[in-house]
Amino acid sequence: xxxxxxxxxxxxxxxxxxxxxxxxxxxxxxxxxxxxxxxxxxxxxxxxxxxxxxxxxxxxxxxxxxxxxxxxxxxxxxxxxxxxxxxxxxxxxxxxxxxxxxxxxxxxxxxxxxxxxxxxxxxxxxxxxxxxxxxxxxxxxxxxxxxxxxxxxxxxxxxxxxxxxxxxxxxxxxxxxxxxxxxxxxxxxxxxxxxxxxxxxxxxxxxxxxxxxxxxxxxxxxxxxxxxxxxxxxxxxxxxxxxxxxxxxxxxxxxxxxxxxxxxxxxxxxxxxxxxxxxxxxxxxxxxxxxxxxxxxxxxxxxxxxxxxxxxxxxxxxxxxxxxxxxxxxxxxxxxxxxxxxxxxxxxxxxxxxxxxxxxxxxxxxxxxxxxxxxxxxxxxxx
Amino acid sequence: xxxxxxxxxxxxxxxxxxxxxxxxxxxxxxxxxxxxxxxxxxxxxxxxxxxxxxxxxxxxxxxxxxxxxxxxxxxxxxxxxxxxxxxxxxxxxxxxxxxxxxxxxxxxxxxxxxxxxxxxxxxxxxxxxxxxxxxxxxxxxxxxxxxxxxxxxxxxxxxxxxxxxxxxxxxxxxxxxxxxxxxxxxxxxxxxxxxxxxxxxxxxxxxxxxxxxxxxxxxxxxxxxxxxxxxxxxxxxxxxxxxxxxxxxxxxxxxxxxxxxxxxxxxxxxxxxxxxxxxxxxxxxxxxxxxxxxxxxxxxxxxxxxxxxxxxxxxxxxxx
Ligand SMILES: Nc1ncnc2c1ncn2[C@@H]1O[C@H](COP(=O)(O)OP(=O)(O)OP(=O)(O)O)[C@@H](O)[C@H]1O
Ligand SMILES: [Mg+2]
Numbered sequence: 001x002x003x004x005x006x007x008x009x010x011x012x013x014x015x016x017x018x019x020x021x022x023x024x025x026x027x028x029x030x031x032x033x034x035x036x037x038x039x040x041x042x043x044x045x046x047x048x049x050x051x052x053x054x055x056x057x058x059x060x061x062x063x064x065x066x067x068x069x070x071x072x073x074x075x076x077x078x079x080x081x082x083x084x085x086x087x088x089x090x091x092x093x094x095x096x097x098x099x100x101x102x103x104x105x106x107x108x109x110x111x112x113x114x115x116x117x118x119x120x121x122x123x124x125x126x127x128x129x130x131x132x133x134x135x136x137x138x139x140x141x142x143x144x145x146x147x148x149x150x151x152x153x154x155x156x157x158x159x160x161x162x163x164x165x166x167x168x169x170x171x172x173x174x175x176x177x178x179x180x181x182x183x184x185x186x187x188x189x190x191x192x193x194x195x196x197x198x199x200x201x202x203x204x205x206x207x208x209x210x211x212x213x214x215x216x217x218x219x220x221x222x223x224x225x226x227x228x229x230x231x232x233x234x235x236x237x238x239x240x241x242x243x244x245x246x247x248x249x250x251x252x253x254x255x256x257x258x259x260x261x262x263x264x265x266x267x268x269x270x271x272x273x274x275x276x277x278x279x280x281x282x283x284x285x286x287x288x289x290x291x292x293x294x295x296x297x298x299x300x301x302x303x304x305x306x307x308x309x310x311x312x313x314x315x316x317x318x319x320x321x322x323x324x325x326x327x328x329x330x331x332x333x334x335x336x337x338x339x340x341x342x343x344x345x346x347x348x349x350x351x352x353x354x355x356x357x358x359x360x361x362x363x364x365x366x367x368x369x370x371x372x373x374x375x376x377x378x379x380x381x382x383x
Numbered sequence: 384x385x386x387x388x389x390x391x392x393x394x395x396x397x398x399x400x401x402x403x404x405x406x407x408x409x410x411x412x413x414x415x416x417x418x419x420x421x422x423x424x425x426x427x428x429x430x431x432x433x434x435x436x437x438x439x440x441x442x443x444x445x446x447x448x449x450x451x452x453x454x455x456x457x458x459x460x461x462x463x464x465x466x467x468x469x470x471x472x473x474x475x476x477x478x479x480x481x482x483x484x485x486x487x488x489x490x491x492x493x494x495x496x497x498x499x500x501x502x503x504x505x506x507x508x509x510x511x512x513x514x515x516x517x518x519x520x521x522x523x524x525x526x527x528x529x530x531x532x533x534x535x536x537x538x539x540x541x542x543x544x545x546x547x548x549x550x551x552x553x554x555x556x557x558x559x560x561x562x563x564x565x566x567x568x569x570x571x572x573x574x575x576x577x578x579x580x581x582x583x584x585x586x587x588x589x590x591x592x593x594x595x596x597x598x599x600x601x602x603x604x605x606x607x608x609x610x611x612x613x614x615x616x617x618x619x620x621x622x623x624x625x626x627x628x629x630x631x632x633x634x635x636x637x638x639x640x641x642x643x644x645x646x647x648x649x650x651x652x653x654x655x656x657x658x659x660x661x662x663x664x665x666x667x668x669x670x671x672x673x674x675x676x677x678x679x680x681x682x683x684x685x686x687x688x689x690x691x692x693x694x695x696x697x698x699x700x701x702x703x
Contacts (some may be wrong), residue, residue, distance in 0.1 A: 052595045072598040085596035089614035098610070102601035146600070 002063035002153040003028040009058030018044040020210035029184040033197035036207035042190040046156045078147035082158040084139045086131040093127040117149040136163040154186035228358040231283045237326045242282045246273040259321020261300045266347040272361040276354045283351030289327035290344040299342035304335045442671035460672030477653045481631040487571040492578020500586045517576035525640035528569045559649040585619035
C-alpha cells in the first residue's frame with residue numbers, strides 16, 4: 001500500500017474543464033471519500049489517477065513516485081468501475097482471476113485468492129456464471145471482488161455500492177470498512193451517498209464544478225463547511241440557507257431576512273456578521289432550529305407547511321415568507337398546515353457566509369483552534 | 384385479427400408441464416402471418432422452386448447438343464460426374480480457393496481494420512483507398528489484374544525484367560503451379576475490404592469501459608485484444624467468415640475472366656466448370672446433375688451455417 005498525492009491536477013475536454021486544479025493528499029492506509037453532485041468530475045479524477053485519461057496539467061504521485069506518464073497497467077492500482085465493466089464472455093471465476101493472471105500469479109494462489117474474495121462478498125455460488133446471468137447487485141459485488149482480489153498500492157472505487165439494495169448496502173459498507181481496516185488499504189472512494197462517506201471515510205473531499213471545495217474529516221466538514229456550497233451539499237436534510245442583511249435592533253446585532261423577518265444575533269455572531277459585505281447567507285441545520293407554539297420575544301413567526309413523522313423524529317417544514325425551512329422536533333410533535341409556529345436559530349450553531357463571496361465568516365474561537373480547514377485554493381475559487 | 388384471436392386463448396398452464404403445441408395447431412394459430420409472407424413466398428417459388436425442380440428433372444436426361452431430344456439415362460449423369468477425375472480435381476481447386484481466399488482475406492482484413500481504427504492523420508483517406516477493391520466490379524478487377532500480371536506484356540513482369548530483378552518473364556496465369564495462388568491473391572485483394580468494414584463496425588462497439596478495466600487489471604495490448612476485443616467480435620467474425628466462405632464457394636466471374644479455368648483446368652472451380660459444361664459443351668443434362676450435387680453439398684454446409692448463427696444467439700440468451 002502507498003499514499004496517493006494529487007498536485008494541482010487539471011483535465012480539460014475541449015472547453016469543458018472537468019477537473020480544475022485539484023490538490024489532494026491521501027495518506028497511506030487512508031480511506032478518502034470523494035463526494036459531489038453529478039458531473040462534478042469525480043469519475044474523471046479517478047480515471048486520471050488510474051492513468052486512463054491523460055492529464056492536461058499537474059502531477060500525480062503514488063508513494064513518492066511521480067506516475068504522470070506511467071501506463072495504467074504499471075501503476076498497480078485496482079479500480080471498481082461505476083458500471084461494473086465485467087468481462088461478459090468470462091465466468092465470474094475468470095473475471096476475478098483475470099487481474100491475477102495478467103500479473104503472472106501461480107495457478108494455485110489464484111484459486112485460493114479467488115475463493116477467499118468470493119467468500120467475503122458471498123458470491124461463491126456464482127463463480128460458474130457469466131455476468132449476464134447475474135443481477136445488478138451481484139454484478140457489482142463481482143466488480144468489487146475483481147479489485148479486492150489483488151493487493152495493489154491503492155484502490156479506486158467509483159460508486160461501488162450504488163446498485164445494491166438498502167440492506168445489502170449497509171452490509172457491504174461494513175464489509176468494506178472492515179476490509180479497509182484489516183489490510184490498511186489506501187482507498188479513494190467516489191460516492192453519492194453521504195452516509196457512506198460519513199460512516200467509512202477518514203476524510204471527505206467535496207467537489208463541485210471540477211473544483212475541490214473542502215477536504216477534511218467528515219464531521220469537521222459537516223460542522224464547519226467552508227462555503228455555501230459545502231454547507232448545502234453535506235448533511236441530510238440539507239442545511240437551511242436564508243439570505244439576510246446585517247442590521248441592528250434594540251442596540252444589538254440582528255439579521256433582517258429578505259422577507260422582512262428579524263432575528264437577533266449574539267455578540268459573537270454579530271462580530272462575525274460585521275466582517276461581511278453587508279449581506280449574508282445564514283445557514284442553520286434542522287436540529288438547531290428551536291420551535292415554539294407561542295409567540296416569544298425575538299423569535300420569528302412562521303407557518304407550518306407540512307409535517308413529516310419519520311419514527312425517530314419529526315421533520316417540520318415551515319414557511320418563512322416565500323422560503324421553506326426544515327426543522328426537526330421530537331417524534332410526537334404534530335401540527336396542522338398553516339398553524340403558527342415561532343422559531344429561534346441556535347446562536348452557537350449558526351453558520352454565516354458572506355453573500356457575495358459565499359465563503360464562511362470565521363468564528364473567532366474556531367479560527368483559533370484551527371477547525372476551519374480547506375485549501376486556500378478552494379476558498380479562493382469557490383465564489 | 385391475429386391479435387383478437389390471441390386474446391381469447393385460455394391462460395396457458397405452467398410452462399414446464401405444457402406439451403409442445405402440434406405443428407398444425409401452430410400453423411393455424413399463425414395463419415395471418417403466413418398470409419403476410421404469401422406474396423414473397425409465391426415469387427420465391429416461381430424464381431427458385433421452379434428452376435430447382437426443372438434442374439433436378441433435367442439431370443436424369445442426356446441432352447445431345449445437336450438434337451433437341453432428351454434421352455433418359457437415369458443416374459447416368461451422376462455416375463459420370465462423380466466418377467470422373469476432373470470432378471475431384473475441380474473440387475480440390477474449389478476448396479483450395481475457398482479456404483485460402485477466406486482465411487487470407489480475413490487475416491488481412493482484420494489487420495487493416497485494426498490499423499484504420501486508430502487515430503492518425505489521413506485516416507479517412509486511407510480508409511477510402513482501402514475500400515476501392517471492394518467497390519470495383521469483378522469484371523474490371525479481372526481485366527486490370529490480367530493486364531498487370533500477364534507474363535508477356537504484363538506491367539509487373541515487364542517492370543521486373545527491365546530492372547533486371549528477373550531474367551525470364553514471370554509466368555503466373557499460365558503456370559499450372561502458380562495459377563491458383565495468383566487468382567487467390569487477386570480474390571483476397573478484392574475481398575479483404577469487406578472483412579475490414581465488417582470488423583471496423585464491430586471494433587467501434589467494443590465498450591470503452593471494458594478496455595479501461597483490462598488496462599487497470601494489468602493487461603497489455605495483446606491481452607486486451609485477445610481477452611476483450613476478440614470475444615466482443617466473436618459474432619461478427621463468425622458471420623463474416625461464413626459469408627465469405629459461401630461467396631467464395633460460388634465464385635465465378637473473377638476466375639472465369641482471368642484464366643477461364645486454365646491452364647489445363649488448373650484453376651477450374653465448380654461454377655466455372657458447370658458453366659463450361661452447360662454453355663460451351665451444351666451438355667445440359669450433365670451440367671444439371673453437377674449442379675444438383677453441388678446443391679446438396681451446399682445445402683448440408685448451409686445447415687451448419689444456420690446452426691452456427693442461431694446457436695450463438697441461443698447460448699447467450701440461456702437463462703441462469
Ligand atoms: N469524454 C468527455 N468529453 C467531454 N466532456 C466530458 C467527457 N467525459 C466527461 N465529461 C464532462 O466532464 C465532467 C465531469 O464528468 P465526470 O464523469 O467526472 O462526472 P462525475 O462526477 O463522475 O458524475 P457522476 O456522479 O454523474 O458519475 C462532466 O461535466 C462531463 O460532462
Ligand atoms: Mg461518475
